[in-house]
Amino acid sequence: MPEPITKPQAGAALAGGGGAARASHHMSEAEMIERAGLRALHAVAGGELRRRLGLDRARYGDAEVSMAAALPGSAITINRAVGLGRERPPQRADLDGICAAYRGAGIERFFLQPDPSTNDDLVAPLCEAAGLTRARAWQKFERDMTRALPEAGAHFDIREATPEEGPEFARIVCNAFDLGEVAEPWLARLPEAEGWHAYIAWEGARAVGCGALFVRGAAAFTDFGATDPAFRQRGAQSANLAHRLRAAREMGVERVHTCTGVEVPGDPQHSYANILKAGFHETHVRQAWQPGQGRARRYQGE
Secondary structure, three states, rough: OOOOOOOOOOOOOHHHHHHHHHHHHHHHHHHHHHHHHHHHHHOOOOHHHHHHHHHEEEEOOOOEEEOOOOOOOOOOOOOEEOOOOOOOOOOOOOOOOHHHHHHHOOOOOOOEOOOOOHHHHHHHHHHOOOOOEEEEEEEEEEEEEEOOOOOOOOOOOOOOOOHHHHHHHHHHHHHOOOOOHHHHHHHHOOHHOOOOEEEEEEEEOOEEEEEEEEOOOOOEEEEEEOOOOOOOOOOOOHHHHHHHHHHHHOOOOOOOEEEEEEEOOOOOOOOHHHHHHOOOOOEEEEEEEEEOOOOOOOOOOO
16 A cells, blocks of 8 residues: 555445435435444443453544554554544544544554545645555445345355354454454454344354344344355355345344445456455445555555
8 A cells, every 4th residue: 555546435425216315315415324233342342341352442533543453454444443534524633633643542443434425635735744644445335225135145154153153253344354363252242243144154053154234223234254264165154144244134124334444456356356246336435545655565455
């Protein structure tokens, strides 16, 4: 990084047939539900895990800051600040506060992800002045649940994880998202987190893939789609995503949101293709910034 941005710039929502106002509402909903899911994940950790992992949340201006000091530098799905500029124009003091919070926690690598409604021409000079450089942006997607659902198409037994099965879910997720083994006790609690539903694909007695669904009202957000390396390219991720969509429909969800890294020529995103194949459409891009020294792991999503 920095890497070329090949999708629409921040703030450019695809209006489609529903019009610009509807597209703006759905973009706001997509950002809101993702932030809510991250808050719920923090909440389920409990006091001892929070101390052990250095978990903390803070707010600078309208930006929500998520910190996990004990996780490796590759854990940018957790160590990131989101929402800057959604309520008022971004301020240099907000960026200075965010950067100081991460430095104070001993976190060298993090992502700053301004709200996509914010004008990039306003954000970029502030980020550059704070010593941040562009990182790979995240592509957001939406799916209308009135559309026909995809077929699972694979032979795996997929079911919602119980709290006792949480460690299997965490093992696959923490490996795939480079969160480190230290994060496994935390992610193992996701099946118990408010609003979250974890799903595991089984082949016999072995957990081979997983994914999560966060539900809030009429909207949902999919995250943590991952496959055991020994079972990749066998359809587990697509099957798990299809299963989560069916579960979302049964819960009365009307729209499902998700995201992954933007496509870059010569660096294919397999999750990107799986998301489109499942009936999602691209909505908007959320830019990302990181400290100028060092590289955070690119986001593979979903």
